Amino acid sequence: xxxxxxxxxxxxxxxxxxxxxxxxxxxxxxxxxxxxxxxxxxxxxxxxxxxxxxxxxxxxxxxxxxxxxxxxxxxxxxxxxxxxxxxxxxxxxxxxxxxxxxxxxxxxxxxxxxxxxxxxxxxxxxxxxxxxxxxxxxxxxxxxxxxxxxxxxxxxxxxxxxxxxxxxxxxxxxxxxxxxxxxxxxxxxxxxxxxxxxxxxxxxxxxxxxxxxxxxxxxxxxxxxxxxxxxxxxxxxxxxxxxxxxxxxxxxxxxxxxxxxxxxxxxxxxxxxxxxxxxxxxxxxxxxxxxxxxxxxxxxxxxxxxxxxxxxxxxxxxxxxxxxxxxxxxxxx
Numbered sequence: 001x002x003x004x005x006x007x008x009x010x011x012x013x014x015x016x017x018x019x020x021x022x023x024x025x026x027x028x029x030x031x032x033x034x035x036x037x038x039x040x041x042x043x044x045x046x047x048x049x050x051x052x053x054x055x056x057x058x059x060x061x062x063x064x065x066x067x068x069x070x071x072x073x074x075x076x077x078x079x080x081x082x083x084x085x086x087x088x089x090x091x092x093x094x095x096x097x098x099x100x101x102x103x104x105x106x107x108x109x110x111x112x113x114x115x116x117x118x119x120x121x122x123x124x125x126x127x128x129x130x131x132x133x134x135x136x137x138x139x140x141x142x143x144x145x146x147x148x149x150x151x152x153x154x155x156x157x158x159x160x161x162x163x164x165x166x167x168x169x170x171x172x173x174x175x176x177x178x179x180x181x182x183x184x185x186x187x188x189x190x191x192x193x194x195x196x197x198x199x200x201x202x203x204x205x206x207x208x209x210x211x212x213x214x215x216x217x218x219x220x221x222x223x224x225x226x227x228x229x230x231x232x233x234x235x236x237x238x239x240x241x242x243x244x245x246x247x248x249x250x251x252x253x254x255x256x257x258x259x260x261x262x263x264x265x266x267x268x269x270x271x272x273x274x275x276x277x278x279x280x281x282x283x284x285x286x287x288x289x290x291x292x293x294x295x296x297x298x299x300x301x302x303x304x305x306x307x308x309x310x311x312x313x314x315x316x317x318x319x320x321x322x323x324x325x326x327x328x329x330x331x332x333x
Contacts, residue, residue, distance in 0.1 A: 022145075041284055053089060064086040066085075078126055170256055178222075181251070186205060234269070267302060271296070
């Protein structure tokens with residue numbers, strides 16, 4: 001396994017090829033105090049057991065596919081079922097479990113980076129087609145960590161990747177992210193059923209407790225979602241044209257002044273607030289990770305899209321190139 005360090009003089013990011021995982025993100029607060037704001041482990045080998053998907057790339061399909069089933073070209077496809085009755089984050093041995101090839105290191109004046117590659121074989125976790133995947137991480141001088149994913153397949157297959165980093169902008173000095181201010185650039189969300197998969201309906205956020213179209217303290221809203229024990233919602237990002245990189249979310253912690261802005265060309269953003277963390281894992285910061293201890297802002301296609309024709313298409317055609325970009329911009333106020 002490899003450990004790669006990206007630095008730009010302000011931000012330091014550690015990445016391992018096990019799971020293509022962002023292990024840590026060190027950023028300064030308004031007084032220059034540097035802390036790791038990402039949940040994770042100290043050593044790459046620890047990610048062999050990563051039940052909460054800390055920092056990793058998940059795929060072939062991020063989020064849930066209902067019952068692990070969909071129809072492709074008139075034929076049923078059955079994926080592995082690893083989350084109650086659903087297929088979640090690529091299955092039992094998804095991308096987060098794989099040792100990726102470190103194919104190149106990038107050292108340039110404007111950024112430093114790393115490229116990882118992995119080939120997902122035809123039939124892996126039930127998916128059709130041999131899928132060749134590249135993930136590039138670049139840290140630039142604007143304190144942006146840019147993640148670019150590309151893939152090609154020799155058969156039609158559903159594809160949706162995301163990075164599953166969790167953030168606590170206090171560097172976990174505060175156990176909870178309740179006081180973080182969140183804004184999500186969305187006016188709609190995908191309704192879900194009691195199995196946590198979409199119904200197919202796209203509903204307005206206005207007037208609901210999930211509406212973060214203007215910045216608000218996130219902890220005030222947890223009580224409104226007792227079954228989820230917090231947020232586990234897919235937001236339909238606002239965009240003017242397909243494929244454009246748009247603001248997805250912003251996060252601010254007022255005591256430290258640290259900020260995080262997320263931009264993406266994806267259609268959706270899954271907001272997840274570590275609802276089932278239970279303190280049983282102690283992270284790199286030396287603190288137990290407890291319920292609502294961090295927030296994940298997962299840019300991705302809509303969950304269960306292969307079963308909903310009204311959702312944006314996620315089927316990759318042979319010869320086409322899947323490409324998606326997400327940018328994490330770290331700042332301070």
